[in-house]
Amino acid sequence: MSDAKNVPGAAATPRAPMMPMEEALERLLSQVTSLGRTESVTTPLARGRVLAQDLVSPLDVPPYDNSAMDGYAMRAADVAALGGEGAVLPVSQRVAAGSVPQPLQPGTAARIFTGATVPEGADSVLMQEQCEAIADATGASGGLGQVRINGPLTVGLHIRRRGEDLRVRQPVLSAGMRLNAASLGLAATAGAAALTVAARPRVALFSTGDELVLPGQPLGPGQIYNSNRTTLHALLLAMGCEVRDLGIVPDSLEATRAALREASKDADLILSSGGVSVGEEDHLKPALEREGRLDLWQIAIKPGKPLAFGEVTSTGGRTWFIGLPGNPVSSFVTFLLFVRPVLLRMQGATQLTPRALPLRAEFTWTKADKRREFLRAKLSDVGGLQLFGNQSSGVMSSAAWADGLIDLPPGSTVAPGQVLRFIPFNELF
Template identity: 60%
Template sequence: MSETARPPLLSLDEALARLAAGAAAARIAETETVSTFDALGRVLAADVVSAIDVPPADNTSMDGYALRAADAQSADVVLPVAQRIAAGHVGQPLEPGTAARIFTGAQIPPGADAVVMQELVDVVDGGIRVREAPKPGQWIRRRGEDVQAGRTVLAAGTRLTPQALGLAATVGAATLTVVRRPRVALFSTGDELIMPGAVAPQDLPPGAIYNSNRYTLRGLLQAAGCEVTDLGIVPDRLDATRTALREAAAGHDLILTSGGVSVGEEDHIRPALQAEGRVELWQVAIKPGKPLAFGAVRRDGGGEALFVGLPGNPVSSFVTFVLAVRAVLNVLQGAEAALPRALPMTAGFDWPKPDKRREFLRVRVGADGALELFANQSSGVLTSVVWADGLVDNPPGQAIRAGDRVRYLPLSTLIAG
């Protein structure tokens, strides 16, 4: 096919929509019940609905004294301390004209309508004198002000963060129903690839490189909570690539590869995928990461495994994973595919010659709060994504001057999904 006959590159938004649609059709239906202790990073398969009010009763948010506000409007009044109430204990009804010593989290005794913090109280013979007249409701946390019984506190499709686990525990959920972990087969293509440890650096043959993508992608998959089957390095042959795809399709939800997705004579992923399944998209108008492939591979006996092929350049592979593969994994588990919300930040650099494609520039937040640009934005410089703490999502053809507002995507949110 001639260069002019090739279809226009897909925009990233259109590509993500296709990825999401394909993943939705293959969404994982199997669920499992796990301890809330062990559910970090998993995706909920069922709503968590509270059976209780939180807090379950009015309680104090301060150490101090519970009383009737009307009894402490004069600085001349001394209120006897009739009882002491610690967290986890229930006091007696408060008699008019008395106070109760109370500690944070303890239930407000019947009859009291305010709490005075201990710093505003003078302890005198026979009781306390309040230096500042309280208002009704002061320092009282009302029953159900956080969660009401019957409320859905965590919806199906939520990826469980540490704070979400705490909320589940708050409403008494000892176990959670989550989606089974995605099963992903991973392999690399390229006769030039050598695994670290197989050959000492000083003995590395001419033209050979160590396979960094295998480590980066496996780590990203593990961070995404996947069960990973590492199928190693596949030789640059069509028959070997087809065999690898057939083997990978068995028992996996997704096949992920790096390398071999360009249009050279030694790039065999596309013809192998066409022979063993189908191709949904091939190239996307982003930099780095244009040669991004998506499709599916037939399984023996029926069904298919999704396929995503990433570029071989290490930065391209990393960027396309956090933009595209993370979206596929999210949708497979019933979560959202959308990219995290970009943050408006100030550029501390100039970018006078933008690409016609949508660019993702490696940056980090400087000491002055402005974004610093890594000097070498080449797709082969893996150092840039180690140095960076985020990406600038730059529209096609958009030049940047220092002081401009740009769209910043923290790597922490891209990797965590």
């Protein structure tokens, strides 16, 4: 698409200075607020959702002292009184998980299995590998036999104490956190069959450009397949969104305005890729100015300099809009850096920025740029960082190959062994 400076007769317009990434993100997040909608979701289906209400444990977990091993429950003092290792105790009861034991008779042991309630009076469990079962010919133990102690015994050995995981009325999960498999398991441990989570943001997605063709269709002269549609759709689903795909919008002002009005009917956010420059065929800027408002920013990052942010208000509501660059890696990276935190803010999440790891470079980079760069890199077998050879914003294979992004400050070069800030994709997806 052409640039306005190359249009015959176009007046030269001074370029505004590029905006630091932190400032752009602060502007976005200062305007977007939580949607405030919640719903109840069955706990096993809540992975990736943002918790909307604190979860407090209604019980102690575990709810009773239980055995961490298959073995024998006993009193440590009884064994010590018989000389410690080598002592023999009669077995007075058998305790399986889910059964209710009798208090332990003094001077006896109870056969016990993992997860079973420790009998009242027992203060230790010795694993069966350190015990020897002995038949009782006298029948004094009611056919349960005897046990010889062949290992050291201490008070509390192999007993899981009541409430050692959770205490009744203890906060379990905090509102604003994104739920993963472990947190859902913890919720289930506390007996939560369902969780109150933020409702899914409704996002309308479209791409602009007459040169774009959907995968599966034949390519004509000057056409390319629309990869951004697939990439952004997948990223939106990973962020827990409901996606309405409006496809490819033709390069015309009226078509772009119509798409914005249609998208704003039931969307919380409109997301587009391409057409955020100021060329003759870039219609998003004038379309947004007629249907609402638009800020067009030049961000001091590479890849992904142009970013559009605004809102559609012409249909009587307020629907946020973010326009991403058309180059596939630029679109991918700017989604992760800007759209992702916006979607998290809409869901009331408390952690909006990803965590980065300090890792050593296994490459040389001499192409210092005045912008902050996000290089596609892979983890080596020894925990270092390897760089994809072609860092062009049009080479999507760099993103598919990589494990994450190197966050390189402006004006930086890299030498092998240098510690860099690395953001793994598993922090972002």
